[in-house]
């Protein structure tokens with residue numbers, strides 16, 4: 290199976306997957322990484338604030354420390370399921386939630402609320418618009434990586450303070466995502482959570498409303 294490369298936007302959107310178990314460990318070529326980060330950096334942002342930064346983590350000691358922390362949080366979630374939703378605990382058990390060590394590269398995407406000055410155009414009434422801008426950088430990165438035949442796995446099983454300190458962020462800067470980024474052995478066609486029977490995708494028709502919610 291191949292990981293495929295394509296620059297057709299709809300095809301890339303359809304092929305994009307969250308990857309965890311498929312990293313080959315091959316390093317990402319610097320020129321490819323530069324293109325992928327360039328795509329992330331081209332994202333729209335409220336008031337052109339560009340509130341994101343990208344911390345590239347390759348040090349095995351840091352990858353180990355983060356993977357250990359994630360393992361602890363995964364265990365804590367599993368224990369919550371055992372207590373409060375035991376019928377789901379067995380379904381969750383085989384699901385891998387990260388490929389931190391295997392990918393060999395973590396991209397920590399951050400949000401700086403002070404970027405763009407005190408009165409960011411467009412964030413006056415909706416403060417969250419700042420955070421959303423960093424998330425758009427994540428999506429651009431994810432799609433560009435897919436177009437390059439690379440995999441991305443978003444890891445959110447962490448305590449923000451832990452990741453904040455692990456990569457030395459300034460006090461005001463929030464970590465938004467740890468993205469495992471790397472070459473793949475193959476790109477799965479079906480989302481892992483569907484494959485494991487955790488959840489199904491909902492039909493588009495259920496998500497579209499006309500004029501008012503529910504119509």
Ligand SMILES: Cc1cc2nc3c(=O)[nH]c(=O)nc-3n(C[C@H](O)[C@H](O)[C@H](O)COP(=O)(O)O)c2cc1C
Pocket residue numbers: 305306307308309385386387442443444445446479480481482
């Ligand atoms: C905000 C966010 C956080 C996520 N956190 C995790 C995570 O901690 N571990 C994981 O394995 N997948 C994580 N995912 C991936 C989702 O499980 C995945 O996107 C979803 O199941 C749909 O699969 P697909 O991305 O392959 O279409 C996260 C995705 C998003 C958008």
